[in-house]
Amino acid sequence: MRTYAREMRKVWEFYQKKKREGAPIRIVEFDEDLEERRNRLCSVWGCDAGQTRAAVSTDGKLYPCARFVSTYPDIDGKYCLGDVWRGWTDLRKRMEFMAGLNKRLKCQKCKLAVFCAGGCPAVNLHTTGNLYEPPPMECHITAVCVALLRRGTKTEKLT
Numbered sequence: 001m002r003t004y005a006r007e008m009r010k011v012w013e014f015y016q017k018k019k020r021e022g023a024p025i026r027i028v029e030f031d032e033d034l035e036e037r038r039n040r041l042c043s044v045w046g047c048d049a050g051q052t053r054a055a056v057s058t059d060g061k062l063y064p065c066a067r068f069v070s071t072y073p074d075i076d077g078k079y080c081l082g083d084v085w086r087g088w089t090d091l092r093k094r095m096e097f098m099a100g101l102n103k104r105l106k107c108q109k110c111k112l113a114v115f116c117a118g119g120c121p122a123v124n125l126h127t128t129g130n131l132y133e134p135p136p137m138e139c140h141i142t143a144v145c146v147a148l149l150r151r152g153t154k155t156e157k158l159t
């Protein structure tokens with residue numbers, strides 16, 4: 001995790017330098033400043049998986065997103081939400097993707113919550129077995145990005 005933070009700092013510095021030089025570069029994690037990130041994610045939980053996004057498997061089944069299509073059939077099979085012939089048929093399961101902070105016990109106590117949407121549901125499920133519980137590594141990545149953006153906010157805006 002320390003190595004990740006150190007390497008991300010190098011990427012961030014490289015990005016700043018290239019932006020100053022006017023290079024056509026885009027790194028999504030650093031495209032916004034801290035305030036913009038807070039405005040975008042404050043009170044937002046989950047992503048568009050299963051809400052405004054669907055993935056279709058080769059046999060015509062509907063899943064919340066591509067990460068749920070057969071990566072781990074025993075786990076992801078439970079999140080088949082319908083098929084192309086009948087549409088969304090499992091609305092109860094689909095509602096699981098619209099849950100807010102009340103389901104995210106770890107996030108409820110997190111000081112980074114205003115900068116984060118609770119992790120990717122598929123990554124959460126595949127690592128902790130729970131759609132709403134992020135693995136420590138995801139939270140560490142968020143913490144590193146927020147720390148770098150905070151540092152950027154103090155120095156200069158990347159525009």
Ligand code: SF4
Pocket residue numbers: 106107108110111112113114116117118119134138139140142143
């Ligand atoms: S950093 Fe982790 S615990 Fe904190 S809000 Fe994000 S996903 Fe939840």
